[in-house]
Amino acid sequence: METPTVTIPKIGPKPSKKLKLPTPKELISHYESQGMDSQDASLKVIEDLQKALFGVISSGKGKHDKLLTESSRKIDAISNRLTVLDMKLDSKPGYVETFAIGLASGAALKGIGAIVPHIIAPLFQIWNSVFTATKSSPQ
Numbered sequence: 001m002e003t004p005t006v007t008i009p010k011i012g013p014k015p016s017k018k019l020k021l022p023t024p025k026e027l028i029s030h031y032e033s034q035g036m037d038s039q040d041a042s043l044k045v046i047e048d049l050q051k052a053l054f055g056v057i058s059s060g061k062g063k064h065d066k067l068l069t070e071s072s073r074k075i076d077a078i079s080n081r082l083t084v085l086d087m088k089l090d091s092k093p094g095y096v097e098t099f100a101i102g103l104a105s106g107a108a109l110k111g112i113g114a115i116v117p118h119i120i121a122p123l124f125q126i127w128n129s130v131f132t133a134t135k136s137s138p139q
Contacts, residue, residue, distance in 0.1 A: 024045055
């Protein structure tokens with residue numbers, strides 16, 4: 001009896017062939033070989049490169065890491081600002097507390113208004129007595 005041979009497939013990334021991109025001179029010579037003059041071939045190469053660049057930019061592959069990093073940084077900044085704003089809003093008194101503070105400050109102002117004349121009148125009397133004493137003293 002013969003033992004069957006078993007082949008085990010390899011798991012992992014397949015070896016990729018590096019695609020060599022043509023140089024600008026090669027592209028120009030390619031278009032010149034198709035019957036274009038040098039200037040038209042150069043313009044065609046520039047147009048092709050612009051289309052390729054636009055395709056890479058619009059697909060997001062070329063700037064994915066930079067965009068992701070910048071977006072993450074902006075989201076962190078916004079999150080920090082919202083946290084600070086939330087803390088400020090939480091520290092503000094509500095309607096009931098504000099009303100109580102207003103009543104207390106009104107009562108304090110009314111009390112001060114009632115006490116001030118009793119404090120100012122004696123101070124004014126002291127001032128007048130000092131003024132008259134210094135004015136009438138012989139020199």
